[in-house]
Structure formats: structure tokens, C-alpha cells
Amino acid sequence: MNVALILNYKAATETISCAESLLEHCATINHIVIIDNDSQDGSAIAFQNWLDEKAYSNVTLLCNPENSGYAGGNNYGLRWAMEHLQPEHFWVINNDTYVDSDAFSPLLEALQRNNRQFVGSLVLSADTGRLECYGGGKLYPILGKARLLGKDQSIEASQQQNPQHAPDYIMGCSLAFSAALTEEIGLMDEDYFMYFEEVDWQYRARRFGISTSVIAESRLYHYGSLSLGNRSxxxxxxxxxxxxxxxxxxxxxxxxxxxxxxxxxxxxxxxxxxxxxxxxxxxxxxxxxxxxxx
Missing domain, CATH: 1.20.50 (Pheromone ER-1)
Structure with missing residues (x-):
């Protein structure tokens, strides 16, 4: 079974839109798990009303009793799926994204060829259609900074340039991996709460010989920007x-x-x-x- 995880925090409309795009275009996704990270804004009620109306048999809503951040929320869904669904592969996807084609099958094919890797997609701007990142980014650890690979390039330019410069990590915006991998390396470190969780996870996985790859045939669209510009x-x-x-x-x-x-x-x-x-x-x-x- 192939399971998609969508984490929600106070954005039920975007999360439902994301889930419906996966249901429409990604036939190789067998089950979608939506995790509400204790939004306390009516999100859980909105999801339940949507599920009651649509009667999807392959969508599960989980309500995390606390807001445990990106890592904690996704781990909550991973643990539940491992216990109840017998998954083979997972796809963690941001709730403020959508697909207009089958973005999961290329990731699945890559994992079936080699399940000892994390794989990611091209992330495109929903407004411009240009790249937000070619799968991930480059780290500059001493400065504590990262740079998104291929940002603002066209798809054509990215295909010519970025395969020669693999990202240091795959963005958690679209991150697929085998269920067996989680049993080998463990889950994400919840002490981060926000930022660097998926980067840490992939770097820890390197100790087990796990690699990362960008699958250019997999593309999804992101609302807004991946750049963290909210100076708070x-x-x-x-x-x-x-x-x-x-x-x-x-x-x-x-x-x-x-x-x-x-x-x-x-x-x-x-x-x-x-x-x-x-x-x-x-x-x-x-x-x-x-x-x-x-």
C-alpha cells in the first residue's frame, strides 16, 4: 500500500484541495492520511464534513491532540499508518500544494528500483509555473543557511543545469520513501519543532547508506513561496x-x-x-x- 501524508495547521481549505488533487490524479496512492495538528480553528470539523459528504473510503482524518510541529505531526501520521495500513511506501506532501498530473508514480518507480533513498519532486510556483526548487537545496552549514536549487528557473533551464548539481537535501514539501526505511533509521527528530527536521532526517539516513534523488518527472505546484520571508x-x-x-x-x-x-x-x-x-x-x-x- 502507498500512503500519502498531508499535515494541516489552520488551513483546511488548502488541505482539502491538495487531497482532492491527489485523489484525482495519483491512482497509485492507495490511502491518504490527513493529520490535523491541533489547529483549534474548526479545521477538524471542516474535514469531517467533507469526508461525510464525499464518503471516501481511502482517506483517514487523524486529530493530533497537540501541535507537535512538522516532525511531530508527520510522525503521528507515520506511526498510525504503520500500525493500521501495512504501507510499503510513504509520500509526505505539503498541504499548500496540488498536482495536475500523476506526480507520485515517477517517485514510486524510482523507489521500486532502489528503496534505499529519499526521492523528491520539482516544486513549481502555482502563480508563475517557474521553479521554486529543483527538489531541494544546498546547505551552507557554517552560516546556518540554505539556498533552494534552481529557484525562479524555467523547467527547461532546470533540466539542463540542475542534474549536474544534486541538492544536499530533499524538501519536505514532497518527500517519498519506503516504509522499511523508517524502521531502519527511525522517524524525524521532534525536538526541532520547526525547520531542518527533514534535513536532519536525511543526514542521519546517510549513516545507513541512504541516498537522495530528484525525480524530474514528478511535479507539483506550490501556493505562495517556499522562501521563508515572514520576519517574526x-x-x-x-x-x-x-x-x-x-x-x-x-x-x-x-x-x-x-x-x-x-x-x-x-x-x-x-x-x-x-x-x-x-x-x-x-x-x-x-x-x-x-x-x-x-
Missing amino acids: AFYHYYRNRAATRFNKRFYGPIFAVVSAFLLSAVTTIKEYKNPTLAWSGIKGAFKGVAMSVE
């Missing part, structure tokens, strides 16, 4: 905390401390007119260094 205290704190915690795990505590100073400097320069936001970023950067990692 929440964003700066959790984004910087995640970056330095990631660095501590994979590059060591000294590297993490250096990156915390550099990331704090970058945040301060960007937010020099907003000292409260800058301070949130600085606190997050050094909190990530202090957090425990295995």
Missing part, C-alpha cells in the same frame, strides 16, 4: 535554533558555536531596525548549541 520573532528563534542544533549533531559543538556567532551576526545585520527580532534570532542560535543531540 518566532521565525528567527526557531529557524536559528534548528540550524545550530543541526550543526552540533553533524559537525560538532565547536562548529556549532562558531555558526551561532555568525548566524547571530547575519540576523542582526538583517534586522538592525528591529532589535527585538534580532535578539530572538540570537537567543535561538545559542539555544540550539545548548540543546542535547545524539
Whole structure:
């Protein structure tokens, strides 16, 4: 069985649109699991009304009793599916996306050829049709930053250029993998809460010989932008905390401390007119260094 997971937080309309596009175009998806991450805005009621009206036998709604972030919400769905559905493959997909063709079958074919990998799609802007990312991005760990690969390119240009420059990680916007892989490497680290969860997961998987691939035949459309431009205290704190915690795990505590100073400097320069936001970023950067990692 092939299972798609869609995590919702206060966006029932977008989530339903995403699910309906998968039901229409992705015949090789056998079951869709929608996880409401304790939205407390009526999302769960909206989903239940939709399911009552449509009477889908292959869609399950789960209500997470707490908002446990991207990793915790998806892990909640993964655990339930592993216990109740006997899945062979999973596809984690953002709720603010949709497909207009069968974007899953190319991912499935890649996994059937080699199930020891994470695979991802081309993510296109719903507004322009141009790339938001060629599957994922490049990391600059010492700065705590990442760059989306192929951003704003046309599909034609991306096919010529980006296969020569594989991303360091696959975006969690579209991430497919075998169920057996989760049993081997475990689930996502929920201590991140926001940001870097799927990057950490893929880097941990490398220790088991798991690779990553972009499947250009798989394409989905994303509303808005993948670029995190909402300059809030929440964003700066959790984004910087995640970056330095990631660095501590994979590059060591000294590297993490250096990156915390550099990331704090970058945040301060960007937010020099907003000292409260800058301070949130600085606190997050050094909190990530202090957090425990295995």
C-alpha cells in the first residue's frame, strides 16, 4: 500500500484541495492520511464534513491532540499508518500544494528500483509555473543557511543545469520513501519543532547508506513561496535554533558555536531596525548549541 501524508495547521481549505488533487490524479496512492495538528480553528470539523459528504473510503482524518510541529505531526501520521495500513511506501506532501498530473508514480518507480533513498519532486510556483526548487537545496552549514536549487528557473533551464548539481537535501514539501526505511533509521527528530527536521532526517539516513534523488518527472505546484520571508520573532528563534542544533549533531559543538556567532551576526545585520527580532534570532542560535543531540 502507498500512503500519502498531508499535515494541516489552520488551513483546511488548502488541505482539502491538495487531497482532492491527489485523489484525482495519483491512482497509485492507495490511502491518504490527513493529520490535523491541533489547529483549534474548526479545521477538524471542516474535514469531517467533507469526508461525510464525499464518503471516501481511502482517506483517514487523524486529530493530533497537540501541535507537535512538522516532525511531530508527520510522525503521528507515520506511526498510525504503520500500525493500521501495512504501507510499503510513504509520500509526505505539503498541504499548500496540488498536482495536475500523476506526480507520485515517477517517485514510486524510482523507489521500486532502489528503496534505499529519499526521492523528491520539482516544486513549481502555482502563480508563475517557474521553479521554486529543483527538489531541494544546498546547505551552507557554517552560516546556518540554505539556498533552494534552481529557484525562479524555467523547467527547461532546470533540466539542463540542475542534474549536474544534486541538492544536499530533499524538501519536505514532497518527500517519498519506503516504509522499511523508517524502521531502519527511525522517524524525524521532534525536538526541532520547526525547520531542518527533514534535513536532519536525511543526514542521519546517510549513516545507513541512504541516498537522495530528484525525480524530474514528478511535479507539483506550490501556493505562495517556499522562501521563508515572514520576519517574526518566532521565525528567527526557531529557524536559528534548528540550524545550530543541526550543526552540533553533524559537525560538532565547536562548529556549532562558531555558526551561532555568525548566524547571530547575519540576523542582526538583517534586522538592525528591529532589535527585538534580532535578539530572538540570537537567543535561538545559542539555544540550539545548548540543546542535547545524539
